[in-house]
Amino acid sequence: MTAVATHSLTKDFGDVRALDSLDLEIPVGSIFGVIGPNGAGKATLMRLLIDILRPTSGHAVVLGEDPRTAGPELRARIGYLPGELHLEGRLTGRRQVDFWASLGDDPASARDIAHSLAERLELDLGRQSRTLSKGNKQKLGLVQAFMHRPELLILDEPTSGLDPLVQQEVLAVVREARDGGATVFLSSHVLSEVEAVADTAALLRTGRIATVAPMAELRATAVRHLRAVLDGTSVREIRAAFSFRGLAFTLDDLGDGQVAVTGMVEGRADDVVKGLAGFHLVDLVYAEPDLEETVLHLYRGPDAGEDIPSPPAPPATDEEEAR
Numbered sequence: 651m652t653a654v655a656t657h658s659l660t661k662d663f664g665d666v667r668a669l670d671s672l673d674l675e676i677p678v679g680s681i682f683g684v685i686g687p688n689g690a691g692k693a694t695l696m697r698l699l700i701d702i703l704r705p706t707s708g709h710a711v712v713l714g715e716d717p718r719t720a721g722p723e724l725r726a727r728i729g730y731l732p733g734e735l736h737l738e739g740r741l742t743g744r745r746q747v748d749f750w751a752s753l754g755d756d757p758a759s760a761r762d763i764a765h766s767l768a769e770r771l772e773l774d775l776g777r778q779s780r781t782l783s784k785g786n787k788q789k790l791g792l793v794q795a796f797m798h799r800p801e802l803l804i805l806d807e808p809t810s811g812l813d814p815l816v817q818q819e820v821l822a823v824v825r826e827a828r829d830g831g832a833t834v835f836l837s838s839h840v841l842s843e844v845e846a847v848a849d850t851a852a853l854l855r856t857g858r859i860a861t862v863a864p865m866a867e868l869r870a871t872a873v874r875h876l877r878a879v880l881d882g883t884s885v886r887e888i889r890a891a892f893s894f895r896g897l898a899f900t901l902d903d904l905g906d907g908q909v910a911v912t913g914m915v916e917g918r919a920d921d922v923v924k925g926l927a928g929f930h931l932v933d934l935v936y937a938e939p940d941l942e943e944t945v946l947h948l949y950r951g952p953d954a955g956e957d958i959p960s961p962p963a964p965p966a967t968d969e970e971e972a973r
Contacts, residue, residue: 651678653802653833654699658708661694661857668694670857671708676850681824681834683844686854692837693733695854696804699835700730713802726754729800733807735791739780743768743790747775747797754798764797770819784811792820796827803827805836809843821847875937876922878911880929885909891928895921908932 654676661669669691676682686692697703699710701717710717715724738746747768751760768775773789782790788811795803808824809817824847828834838844844851844865851868853860876899880888885901888909892899899913915922922936 652676652711653678653680654682654710654712654835656695656698656708656710659695659698659705659710660707661691661698661703662706668857669698669705672857672859674852674859674862676833676835678833679828679831680849681828681836681847683848683851684835684837684854685839685841685844685851686837687839689856690839690854691857692839692854693806694857696730696732696806696835696837699804700725700728726798727801729795729798729803729805731791731795731803731805731808733810735787737779737782737787737790740778742778743773743775743782743793746779746790747793750794750797759799760797763799764793767793767796767823770823771816785813785816788812789816792823796823799830799832801832803832803834803836805834807838808836809838809840817843874915874919875935876911876913876915877933877935878926878931879904879933880909880911880926881932882907882930883909888929892925895925897921897925 652675654674656672656674659669659672659674660667672691672695684692684695694703698705699712699717701720704718712720713724713727717724741749747761747764751757751764754760765775767773768789771789771792773786773793775790777786779787779790788809792805792808795805803824805824809820812820821843824834824836828847834847836844836848845868848865850862850864852862884907885903888901888911892911897915897918899911902910902912904910911926919936926934
């Protein structure tokens with residue numbers, strides 16, 4: 651089953667195309683991450699899904715409904731954390747939680763969940779919103795997104811402004827929501843955040859999908875760094891053995907029969923191990939998958955070493971929507 655599906659979804663802001671014919675499916679009960687730099691179209695996509703924005707063309711289906719016509723009944727089934735959170739500065743967190751709880755079908759349960767989450771995130775609900783730091787405002791935004799136990803969570807940069815320990819707690823809450831049957835759609839420009847929780851990730855570049863793949867597949871094809879020191883051999887012998895397997899590394903003669911092997915490997919661990927097996931190994935560093943480099947490679951432009959430029963800035967009135 652599909653929680654979210656988009657079909658040729660396109661959004662223009664004047665001459666700026668924020669999303670370009672986007673086709674995407676998010677399975678029910680999964681954590682789906684969208685990775686992309688600022689300006690890639692992540693926030694625009696999320697706002698289209700909850701009908702804050704209307705598409706220029708194409709359409710979306712969210713929890714089986716068209717967000718343009720489903721109205722508040724659909725939005726009541728969604729928990730949304732925007733990238734730019736606006737709170738009533740004179741109200742305490744507790745007063746705002748009480749108001750948000752009153753909007754749902756079970757205010758008492760929502761209030762209990764909110765207070766439990768606030769305790770987990772070390773958020774003082776007794777303070778006025780205007781006195782809160784950016785991180786504590788983010789915590790309050792997360793509380794309002796999760797407190798009604800929504801079927802679908804749409805989270806724009808959910809750990810922004812949080813310290814590392816709280817980030818880990820937030821990601822744990824995300825996993826718990828998924829394990830409880832919710833679907834989670836989160837965006838980030840921080841790859842490690844998506845890698846930590848997502849089942850599947852889409853890489854968004856200038857309004858277009860560069861690739862969609864399960865996280866296990868991305869890890870399998872990720873770039874790994876290799877550094878090995880081999881003893882009792884020569885550069886020529888190592889080059890011959892690696893060339894036979896189609897591997898290319900930098901080889902440095904260290905003297906005294908030792909050779910340093912360095913380079914990057916993309917998803918070929920078995921070939922590397924078999925290539926090294928015929929030599930006496932003195933030292934080996936085979937780093938964990940570096941998904942950051944894999945993603946950056948996908949962001950590269952058609953010419954080697956040239957990044958695809960960011961789209962031009964939209965008019966001032968639309969700047970936030972085109973983020």
